[in-house]
Amino acid sequence: MxxxxxxxxxxxxxxxxxxxxxxxxxxxxxxxxxxxxxxxxxxxxxxxxxxxxxxxxxxxxxxxxxxxxxxxxNFNPRTAVQRTLFDDPPVKPNGHATGPNLTKSNGATATPPAAAAKESLAKNERPPIDPDAT
Incomplete structure (x- = not known):
């Protein structure tokens, strides 16, 4: 008291x-x-x-x-935001992020560098469109 x-x-x-x-x-x-x-x-x-x-x-x-x-x-919003925005998944010595489930502390899924390179579009290729999003 x-x-x-x-x-x-x-x-x-x-x-x-x-x-x-x-x-x-x-x-x-x-x-x-x-x-x-x-x-x-x-x-x-x-x-x-x-x-x-x-x-x-x-x-x-x-x-x-x-x-x-x-x-x-004891919740501190500043440290929670910093942890959510700036904490990356741990990286192995081979340069790839660890684990198949790359989930950040905010629940968002992180994409490994190799997957990001695969998603790039070829020249003059149209991106996929989600009709529900427009």
Whole structure:
């Protein structure tokens, strides 16, 4: 809970509480805050246990997508775009890309250099036309 709050912020909050509440009411306010946080945690744990008891094994299936969403919390769009655009398939010593399924991280299929040369058209040859695309 206090992962994003550092010691400097905690000291500022204590000093602000000391000025606002005064030294005689600050200990009781801190104990009230501690009890309230503990009670909220107990409610959340009780609700989770109740859901787990009612749903059974389906509860774990429900949690899997939520765990994947938590993994997106550390998602960096810049590195994802760089990886998608600039990561090429590994090249073997013979100069060809590895594997018959040359799929980049974005799902696009990469064409090996030899296949790209085969696709070139002869002089005065008309390219194939897809009537559905026009």
């Amino acid at each position: 206090f992962d994003s709050v550092g010691w400097g912020e905690i000291i500022v909050l204590i000093v602000a509480g000391l000025f606002i509440l005064g030294p005689e009411r600050l200990p009781s306010a801190a104990s009230w805050l501690g009890r309230s946080i503990r009670q909220v945690k107990d409610y959340a744990t009780g609700a989770r246990e109740q859901l787990r008891g009612e749903l059974g094994p389906e509860f774990d299936e429900l949690r899997k997508p939520l765990e994947e969403l938590r993994g997106l919390r």
